[in-house]
Amino acid sequence: MSRTPLDTVEHAAATPDVELPWAELGLKKDEYERVVEILGRRPTGAELAMYSVMWSEHCSYKSSKVHLRQFGEKAPESDALLVGIGENAGVVDVGQGYAVTFKVESHNHPSYVEPYQGAATGVGGIVRDIIAMGARPVAVVDPLRFGAADHPDTKRVLPGVVAGIGGYGNCLGLPNIGGEVVFDACYQGNPLVNAGAIGVMRHEDIHLAKASGAGNKVILYGARTGGDGIGGASILASETFDDAKPSKRPAVQVGDPFQEKLLIECTLEAFQEKLVVGIQDLGAAGLSCATSELASNGSGGMRVTLDDVPLRDSTLSPEEILMSESQERMCAVVEPEKVDRFLEICDKWDVIATVIGEVTDGDRLEIFWHGEKIVDVDPRTVAHEGPTYERPYARPSWQDELQADDANKLPRPQTSEELKDQVLKLVASPNQASKQWITQQYDHFVQGNTVLAQPEDSGMIRIDEASGLGVAIATDGNGRYAKLDPYTGAQLALAEAYRNVATTGAKPLAVSDCLNFGSPEDPAVMWQFAEAVRGLADGCKQLGTPVTGGNVSLYNQTGEAAIHPTPVVAVLGVIDDVARRTPVAFQEEGQLLYLLGDTREEFGGSAWSQVIHDHLGGLPPKVDLERERLLGEILISASRDGMIDSAHDLSDGGLIQAVVESALLGGKGARLVVPDGLDAFTFLFSESAGRAIVAVPRSEEVRFNDMCGARGLPATRIGVVDGDTVEVQGEFALPLTDLREAHEGTIPALLA
């Protein structure tokens, strides 16, 4: 059998006219020409493979980075930030010598093509990012968006995604404590599967992705490399879907959570013995990414012998080995005298580990195959000097018309009976309904430190058994709001996540984000993106919560139709003692219900406008971040001083949605009185931001009121925890049994 001759560096230099398949690999013509210019010759096939994946939108952020710079430029002063943007994940100081790392990433495209594996490997990837920082992963969260709940394809995608997240995360032993599930027709062909993870370490254990010290060994460990996921980052994640193109299913990776669990334990043991100089996980772009990033972040160059990479399929070409996105692999840089011990630990955990190269004095990344040099590049040009685009952006022509279509003018319920019917419809609508059918497929309890998990406002994990120190995380994002006004929408997502963390009693510290948008080649989408980033950066500055890292997912678009702009924001908070956490559920009858904040007639983008009128138009609720901060301070103080026994943030669905959730979770009803100055409809359904309800024990009422009064936060007594109905005086009373049936029956009926 004859094979084409190996495309070595020497061969490439001698054959400048050979045509390479740069377009098929996702590169644009001018990008390919830039590669030729950098190298001073045409690239070899292997070099082309590396550049094509590392310069993809997914890996290089070429369309987004000119905007993302704002997160650094506008970063608020924060003592808490230990490691910022640019590493595998940001790291935050949470006190008592502990550091927490967290990040949210997207696995949108693969999850549409192959829901189970796409979602599973999304969890796997984010968890490896957390390990690579030196931390033990302690929890995961999953913000999800699907097409219409009753669309037949949702029944294909959602159960697969949920089973994939559960199948992988449960097997890793990571409690799933939060996230969201949202349905909207705009996600029909582009579901959003975002995955977040949190890890905990001591300050001194922080590790970084860099290869320094000439002579240090590069060790690849974990799964063998196979042919799966080739081009995942470049071909799958960086283009729009098109029915006419061949199936992209082979570009989806296949996960093995058991292998990843072993990888976690063996990596942590190696960290504990201080065996690791630098470390990088293999995710998007596989070995291309790991070798070029480690080398370009370090002091020297790197030499790699590709023949030493353990393969699942011996027929793989060197290009394929460099591009493979086989899961559960990591790359560590280890001093020569510590290599034996490192390999011993891998052997203890039955993890395959192989020295594949070493750090060199030079500044080149050189890769060899069968003794011949097939890659000779400056690693910085691969990892960090990819193209940067100043994509044109323009406010879409339809934006004014959309905003003029005022939701506040929609017909409102005229009678008490109609109001009651709309309440029942709202709490039973797919977006507002209980997601228990989904979340009960995730393990919440493993590791024995879960204090709060969904459907609580934020997930909370204890990180120190003796002191009770804990962290909380919430993720939020409302694409409907962002469609109406991307700047405000992004700030509303931030405000909601911030509020959700504070509602449980934790102090918000830092932000990670996952920015899901359509095609950057569409100026309207690019405008949405630019506005959302600007809004988020401004908001983070005002709230004093720096963005520590995150992820951008573009090309969430099928044909001409882009998804709603969907910035998903994760806020991490800290609580001194988890015993002081505030749950959502009503605890005791007789406790007084207070509404904190101001209620205005704000229905643009609201759940009510969607459920009752299938309408999206007008302006989203106003944002007042100073008010959010004050509300947060009150909620945290009230929790610390034992003034409230339950609290729930008000967001989509408004007050009635929050009251129904607290009532059903606590098994206790509520009697509500419409406050002076508000009509019942606005009271129940408005989505004004900066609000929460709290249940105050009668003995604490005076103290609580005094605190709110002294600090200038409006606090209105709206009722009492009581009975087995949710009653709005003078309007209606709905039995908890009816509400439970409506709220909990929807999702199983659609999906089970």
Next chain:
Amino acid sequence: MTARIGVVTFPGSLDDRDTQRAIRVAGAEPVALWHKDKDLKQVDAVVLCGGFSYGDYLRAGAIARFSPVMDTVIDQAKAGLPVLGICNGFQILTEAHLLPGGMLGNDHLHFICRDQKLRVENADTAWTTDYTAGQEIHIPLKNMDGRYVADRRTLDELEAEGRVAFRYMDFNPNGSLNDIAGITNAAGNVVGLMPHPEHAVEPLIGTGRTDGLPFFTSILKKLVNA
């Protein structure tokens, strides 16, 4: 003196550290045991904890049953060593034939995680004396393959001899025959169940109940008083 209770870590074990914590909370001393090691370090009892040992490859518990540590556990369990199998540990005990029957995939085909109500049917085993027979408790349940099955004769025997230790109440979460959540061997030293008592030992954490703690205080009392 206190009791030393071993917790075996297999590759893929998940609740080993949680189980060690539960043992500590109860006042006993946890001892880490390793699957490749036949030595049980002279522990007074062993817990096989939850997780996905060997990735549940082949069948949950089927490979772990052949690991070196299990040789010793099986021998000593037959000689009276108290052994508790939780979830994957229960699966391993059935695969090892220390307990009869076996586990199939949940009848609804999904992983299920919930706060499960149980009735304590047998409060005379080494692991259940701090309960009273008939007591109703809530213990977290989380599994994919939790449907207990056995042939009719075995089921009749288990029922007749009072060897059904725990039964699901109100809701059978996986289709287990006779609502069986956990069983014991005839001698009462080997107990297996699908729910996770180690996740219910501290207020505030998990479901916020401590209904699982008596497993660990029961064995501690038995060993200390022995």
